[in-house]
Amino acid sequence: MxxxxxxxxxxxxxxxxxxxxxxxxxxxxxxxxxxxxxxxxxxxxxxxxxxxxxxxxxxxxxxxxxxxxxxHSMAGEEGGSSGSSPAAEPSPGAAGGAAGGEGGGGGSSGYDGKCVFCRISHGEEGGTELLPCEHEDLVCFRDIRPGAPHHYLVVPKNHIGNCKTLKSEHIPLVERMMAAGKAILQRNKFTDLNDIRMGFHWPPFCSIAHLHLHVLAPASQLGFLSRMIYRINSYWFITAEQLMERLTSESATS
Structure with a gap:
């Protein structure tokens, strides 16, 4: 080599x-x-x-x-390159189930016993504490490798692929995930919602093939490594707001 x-x-x-x-x-x-x-x-x-x-x-x-x-990286397994940054691609829906090497198809496919997030959401991983969540179709828990003083994951209970597979009909789901993320921060005494970062890793830079929202706060205290891993306008990370804009744009053109 x-x-x-x-x-x-x-x-x-x-x-x-x-x-x-x-x-x-x-x-x-x-x-x-x-x-x-x-x-x-x-x-x-x-x-x-x-x-x-x-x-x-x-x-x-x-x-x-x-x-x-x-x-120990924040990337997906071998399965092809991303091609372009999230901001450059026309629509996540166009990729369908072919998005990312480990992304899987869009939409709900129930339970996958090989998926660690499916097992966590069903209470099968005793080492992970599920935090209170007001949405019955979602679970919240702390990230195993926190990138900020507050770092939580919001995960659908049903197995859903990565964020690139989402379509306009998933807008309510993303809205609920964002609301759950803000609620868990407030429940843990963090109230400055202008100093948070919420988003998804873009395939193939997804560590888990199950949709999950990263919720980090305070964003102003992210360390150097965390600023790289959760970098706005990068090839590998898209904020929840940017994803909503993409899905809303797709809805308007369909």
Whole structure:
């Protein structure tokens, strides 16, 4: 593994297989600090440092470390690249069930026993405390890796794919998720709703293939890494308000 095309964004680099001499397009996982990680040729891991959208260096490492980085990143598994940023794509509904490598189809498909969020929402994961939620079709709980003093997840009980699969008929669901997020903050004594960040990771940068809203506060106290992971107007994160605008626009044109 050696040279790569440094004109590409860091989440989708061309790596060269030294043995075969063939360029291979490798889906990468976004990590903070401009680091991209993924599986290179022949299952090896690859780690690339990037600055300003240009790759600086690359080296291989054991698959076990690759798996560790994948498990601790905020990205989806190998399944294709995002293609463009959330703000650049015309409509999430156009992607349908093909959105993201682990996104699944849009709409409700009930319960998936392999999905950790399905198990949590049905009380099958004893290590996760379900917080009070006034909406019967939603659950709320704390993020296992909080990016802010207050960091909660709002999740539908029914298995629904990532945010890119949503259509205009899901507008009420997103509205309820936003309302539940604000309510859980207020219930935990955080009242400055102008200093919060709510949003979704855009496929393929989804860690779990079940729709979930990140609710973080205060947004003004996000650390450097959290500002990267939950960055507004990025390739990998879309705010709840931006998603609502997209769904509303789709509704108006349909």
């Amino acid at each position: 050696k040279a790569f095309d440094n004109t590409l964004p860091p989440f989708c680099l061309h790596l060269m297989n030294q043995q075969e001499g063939k360029a291979a397009r490798v889906p990468f996982l976004f990590l903070p600090l401009g680091v991209a990680a993924g599986k290179g040729p022949q299952g090896r891991g690859a780690l690339c440092w990037a600055l300003g959208g240009r790759a600086l260096c690359c080296f291989a490492f054991p698959p076990s470390l690759a798996s560790f980085l994948q498990a």
